[in-house]
Amino acid sequence: MKSVTEISAQYSTRTPTLFCFSVDRPDSQQNLLHLCVPEIKLFCPTVPIILVATRSELRDDEGIRKKLATQGYEPISTIEGKALEARIGAYAYLECSAKTKEGVDTALEIISQSALNEKKRRSTVGPAKFCKRPKYYFLLGFHSVEE
């Protein structure tokens, strides 16, 4: 997963950005909610977020269900995914599995469509600016686009 530092360095303020979590990894959803989303909202508030649930076929995998159950978890459901979409104000919520290919075509279609919509919007409202980067990233030793 790209860090928000990388996103803010490379992307314009309106480039649609994919945030992915894996349905068998409740921690990946928590990382998005508590680390990535607050940062991108702070530094790139106008970036449209497309939320993607990956490895969706693992919801029906008994081995995964059992493993998660021993830790007190279940695979992340569609309802939870949609709740996260609403909570972070995402542009779209998608689910797919690279393994079974389910949802992949739809995901690619919606992602392309959002990029085309953005291109259209840009031609009417002018060019996008780059995201403002937080100063403390310098202290942590990240590269800067200004360097």
Ligand SMILES: Nc1nc2c(ncn2[C@@H]2O[C@H](COP(=O)(O)OP(=O)(O)OP(=O)(O)O)[C@@H](O)[C@H]2O)c(=O)[nH]1
């Ligand atoms: N079950 C399942 N496994 C998948 C799926 N997509 C990817 N994987 C597995 O997930 C692992 C990581 O896949 P990659 O395509 O390398 O994805 P990545 O984002 O580069 O992964 P990381 O390097 O782990 O961050 C591999 O072992 C893949 O086989 C999927 O749809 N279902």
